[in-house]
Amino acid sequence: MTVAAGGEVGEFEIDPKRIMVMGVVGGFVGVYLVSLNILLNTTIFSFFAGIGAIMAIMWGADQVSHVSKYGLGTGVPSIGILAIGMGIIATLFGLSISYKLGVDAIGPVIGFLTSCAIGAVIGYLVNRFIGLNVPILVSATLQIAGAASLTLIALMTAVSGSYYFLDMVRHVIDPGFVALILITSGLAILNPFNACLGPDERQSRTITLAKVTGAIAMILAGIAAISSIGLISGFIILALGIALWIVFFMKFWDLTKRDAFAVWCTGLLPEEEE
């Protein structure tokens, strides 16, 4: 897809900084609330991480929509694929190194920061050497990499019921669930803008679609969680995901009716304008 460019560059309905703060804070709060699992020796609080993932996905999708309006030459999906490529490497590093240092609790933070750093360097290099000349590329790749890392951490935490590296290896990586989490994070982040692409794209609708895809990611995490942390805890994530999906989809449908030229049950083509 070379057709890029949605609405106008530089106009926001919602301030991207606000979404960023919501994404970072919401993501980390979601991940760390799963500590309740460890404190109370249960797994039913894993769903907090799923909600955290939705917040992070909103942030990533918002940034994808801003940077893609400049036209990257290879379409929208590439930046999402780049993000999960960087994100998975940095995330596993953060979790692994904190386990080796014996401070598992700071693993998500290290993974997030590493991802941001790799994203910033790659964004700088791409702008500097390859010459894409997108002014916001560095900040966008930094934020998208951060959001991807946070989404991966949150979904992996939801599936494994803890953010400890060994739990994740046992519950997420060894059974191969990480493959699903990798690709679902990528699509959840890149799809909202790609699916709303067009001259009348509006930020509020794109963000709502990000919530919809985020809820889908939560549903998928719930399916995997049934096998890894038990039927009840997994089912809570799954049911909550489905409920959120319905709520967000109805909101998206309202916004579609608001933005569309017309919604017809059926009919012939509208009069052509000459």
Next chain:
Amino acid sequence: MEVILLILLLMIGGILVTAAVHFVPVGGAPAAMAQTTGVGTGTTMLATGSGLTGLVSAGFMMESVGYDISNLPLVLASGAVGAMLMICITMLMGNIVYIFGVGVVPSSAKVKFDPITKLRQDLYVSKGTEGHGIPTVSFVSGTIGGLLGGIGGSLVYWTLLEINHNPAMSGIFAIGFFFLNAVIASYNIGGTIEGFHDPKFKRLPKAIVVSTVASLMCSIVAVFISTGGL
């Protein structure tokens, strides 16, 4: 010392993937309408598809012959052949669609004569397009791309397995590595390239610079990922 060697191998793998993408003839969206020479898909998609097919072949071979370092050439060759097979069959069938489904002759708009077969190209380019299909030179270029991509992906996988002894973790990590380098390369060529005879191919060094730094960062990070101690 061993750690530095592992970092180097990972880096070489990443650079090979970036180089491989430059060889793969892709035309992006215009090629899907037979308006540009090359396969009608995205750069990242085709290179990743072939590289991952190579990864499956390499993983299978490694499981059969064992992780010993003396088997490394066999594993790499196996990955390369798997990737080459995928890309060659895709290009051949793509040409069948272009010739029998769309009715156009494979031809390049970037060169007057095919550097390999010496066949005239510009006369066979239809009006208003920049070539279509996959002429022999692009086909051979794509095969080289598959070769390099397969070796790169398998090398990353083999090295990671050496570090963490976990096929699932190494596999997913190799996919991440592949995504990263393939996208860097696709930004460099701006979505479309015909192969090594394309003027855009001269941009390869720029992508190599970016890929070297990016792969170095990721390799340094990667050697710490294992369930063992520090």
Next chain:
Amino acid sequence: MDIILEMGIVALMGAAATVAGAAEDLETDVGSQSNPNSQVQLAPQMGKPHRLYNKAISGEAPAYGLWCSTAGVTAAVLLGVKASPIVAIALGSLVGAFLLGMFAIPAHLGRIASQKRYNQPIYLDILRTHVFPIMGHGYVAVFATLVLCYILHYMLLHPFTLPLLALIWGITLGAVGSSTGDVFYGAERHFQQHEFGTGLNAAFSGDVVRKAEAGLRSSIDNAWFCSKFGGPVTGLTFGLIVFLDNWRTTVFHPDLGYGWYAVGLGVLIVIVLIMLNFMLEKYARNTYGPYKTLEEVGEVSA
């Protein structure tokens, strides 16, 4: 394993892959996924509103990676509780198909709603009639891919787990589909009003066929047309990839020390493919002839 039995298993994998490829291509024709969709997207901008399904779910390769790995995870979860493989694969594919539907609906609504200024309405009957063929074709594609991954992991003992294999083969399937069958959909079906074989002038962009034999064309008509050529070619491509790649290690099994022979056989196949492509190119040149003569480009002053 007995070589005859293993050969049969490899043939079964090839057959499953063929079905997967064909169904995948038809799904992307009904749903208008990937690169040819840029023409559907462009049409209203050219003053040509249409009744086609306009959807974009990422690229085709990552999207199929997602459907297949979802199905793989669900199947793995069910296999973990000792469900029968057939049930596990069937239910897994069902979840994958539902997921495809969950992504396909907002993708269509979002794209059309973003074309307000070109007077392109959302037709709810298009949404209602197209989503189920999309999910149905997607189900077949995901099911067949999952069968092949199951065989690879549980019978040929590949070290990658089922979800990981499903992701990899899903990505390859999407890459193959968008490289082969979609060209037929994008370059021929959308532009049937232009003479066959004249090539597509870039000026024709967005001028997609909007009227059918009777009434207005919908994307289901496109699947009907593409099932005659684009779908089977895609199936053949994916089937050949899966079959040839596994066949060479079955003939020369690396367990028995024939690894290098398998590599050699693969290289031989690649050389044959290059020759075949050259012959095909020569055939096309001789049959269709050039678009311009040497006189026209001014190199022969006759």
